[in-house]
Amino acid sequence: MVIAGIVAGGVxxxxxxxxxxxxxxxxxxxxxxxxxIEKFLASPEIDAVVVGVHPDxxxxxxxxxxxxxxxxxxxxLAPGGDSRNGTIRNIIEKSEEMFGADGGTIMxxxxxxxxxxxxxxxxxxxxxxxxxxxxxxxxGATDTIIxxxxxxxxxxxxxxxxxxxxxxxxxxxIGLFREVFQSMTEKELEGMTDVCRMFFLRGxxxxxxxGDSSNFxxxxxxxxKMANAMLEGxxxx
Amino acid sequence: MVIAGIVAGGVxxxxxxxxxxxxxxxxxxxxxxxxxIEKFLASPEIDAVVVGVHPDxxxxxxxxxxxxxxxxxxxxLAPGGDSRNGTIRNIIEKSEEMFGADGGTIMxxxxxxxxxxxxxxxxxxxxxxxxxxxxxxxxGATDTIIxxxxxxxxxxxxxxxxxxxxxxxxxxxIGLFREVFQSMTEKELEGMTDVCRMFFLRGxxxxxxxGDSSNFxxxxxxxxKMANAMLEGxxxx
Numbered sequence: 287m288v289i290a291g292i293v294a295g296g297v298x299x300x301x302x303x304x305x306x307x308x309x310x311x312x313x314x315x316x317x318x319x320x321x322x323i324e325k326f327l328a329s330p331e332i333d334a335v336v337v338g339v340h341p342d343x344x345x346x347x348x349x350x351x352x353x354x355x356x357x358x359x360x361x362x363l364a365p366g367g368d369s370r371n372g373t374i375r376n377i378i379e380k381s382e383e384m385f386g387a388d389g390g391t392i393m394x395x396x397x398x399x400x401x402x403x404x405x406x407x408x409x410x411x412x413x414x415x416x417x418x419x420x421x422x423x424x425x426g427a428t429d430t431i432i433x434x435x436x437x438x439x440x441x442x443x444x445x446x447x448x449x450x451x452x453x454x455x456x457x458x459x460i461g462l463f464r465e466v467f468q469s470m471t472e473k474e475l476e477g478m479t480d481v482c483r484m485f486f487l488r489g490x491x492x493x494x495x496x497g498d499s500s501n502f503x504x505x506x507x508x509x510x511k512m513a514n515a516m517l518e519g520x521x522x523x
Numbered sequence: 524m525v526i527a528g529i530v531a532g533g534v535x536x537x538x539x540x541x542x543x544x545x546x547x548x549x550x551x552x553x554x555x556x557x558x559x560i561e562k563f564l565a566s567p568e569i570d571a572v573v574v575g576v577h578p579d580x581x582x583x584x585x586x587x588x589x590x591x592x593x594x595x596x597x598x599x600l601a602p603g604g605d606s607r608n609g610t611i612r613n614i615i616e617k618s619e620e621m622f623g624a625d626g627g628t629i630m631x632x633x634x635x636x637x638x639x640x641x642x643x644x645x646x647x648x649x650x651x652x653x654x655x656x657x658x659x660x661x662x663g664a665t666d667t668i669i670x671x672x673x674x675x676x677x678x679x680x681x682x683x684x685x686x687x688x689x690x691x692x693x694x695x696x697i698g699l700f701r702e703v704f705q706s707m708t709e710k711e712l713e714g715m716t717d718v719c720r721m722f723f724l725r726g727x728x729x730x731x732x733x734g735d736s737s738n739f740x741x742x743x744x745x746x747x748k749m750a751n752a753m754l755e756g757x758x759x760x
């Protein structure tokens with residue numbers, strides 16, 4: 287079994303004056319998260335979709351899914367947790383409860399605010415997670431990446447060809463997630479914004495799936511404008 | 524004295540079927556590089572502009588500057604070098620020859636294919652280069668950054684809040700560049716795609732100037748579409 291876990295835990299902070307979380311903003315007339323859900327429902331690899339939503343926004347999300355997917359039995363909501371990984375854990379529990387997921391089930395986690403992922407990326411995630419247990423979708427950095435430990439001056443400039451921007455999906459077997467998540471100390475979980483970092487810290491080889499420049503995250507108002515322009519402009523090549 | 528050095532050394536490889544370097548592609552009816560030059564000519568901090576262009580495209584560039592800036596005395600071209608740093612060295616030589624630049628002159632180097640830089644970014648670059656000798660324009664990473672030494676699986680996931688995407692301008696005193704560039708071995712210069720990395724490797728503190736999400740690089744056809752959409756859509760907030 288393969289389940290898509292869509293992380294829509296955000297409460298809307300970086301979008302300027304608006305208080306609405308980015309996943310609910312309109313893109314070509316439809317909320318961003320609805321576009322994302324549609325992609326997974328359309329993928330032949332995916333058996334069910336679980337959307338993790340911040341408790342404050344669960345009601346609104348339920349209204350949206352009732353409106354856009356009234357007949358869809360393979361789509362359910364889960365309450366978001368305190369952190370991204372907490373939300374993923376809640377998505378997993380909901381998957382077990384509703385769809386009988388077990389340790390061997392593949393969970394394809396994805397940002398609600400990356401509506402432009404392709405069928406190719408979903409397919410390669412499922413394949414890599416089945417083969418290796420865990421994988422990450424990445425895109426070779428176009429900009430030089432620099433590190434600053436003090437926010438004042440550069441403390442490292444790693445060689446560019448080894449650097450990637452992490453995208454999503456990030457996919458893994460549920461059993462492996464449980465094992466790793468339970469082994470983390472509270473201190474380790476602090477500021478752990480990335481699920482693959484957790485696997486990496488426990489010594490798992492996290493295999494790479496090639497992302498796409500169009501699979502970007504809608505973070506700033508600028509990004510939403512870009513995303514709307516993309517859809518209005520027709521196909522994105 | 525402050526001189527802008529615009530790096531337009533590209534010969535056009537990542538833009539799909541087109542053979543035209545990205546800096547010459549049309550953005551709202553005008554070549555990308557012309558937009559970029561206009562920004563620097565409009566900045567009160569900048570005394571002159573030198574554009575480094577690949578030898579194969581010098582003639583075309585000269586036609587463009589004659590067309591768009593027929594009366595401009597403070598704009599000249601320099602032939603591009605074998606590498607980005609080689610192009611910057613040629614820009615510096617041309618600045619000395621044409622404008623009497625010396626070791627104390629501030630050189631504000633910028634990618635021709637980042638036409639959306641702001642006056643604020645130019646101003647802060649000049650200020651930081653005057654104060655510290657060298658600075659880099661960076662933008663906090665929105666995506667997790669990952670490292671893979673083998674292109675197969677993750678070999679590091681640095682803490683996100685310490686990671687930045689390098690943009691340009693990258694600004695420095697010409698005397699400092701000469702000192703650092705001359706000290707590099709041929710092996711060190713191989714694959715040195717970033718001028719700030721060179722300063723960093725020689726122990727200089729490269730101070731950070733805050734970039735902007737709109738100051739992106741036009742690399743893929745997707746980016747050009749975005750850039751056009753931005754300009755058609757009016758102001759980018």
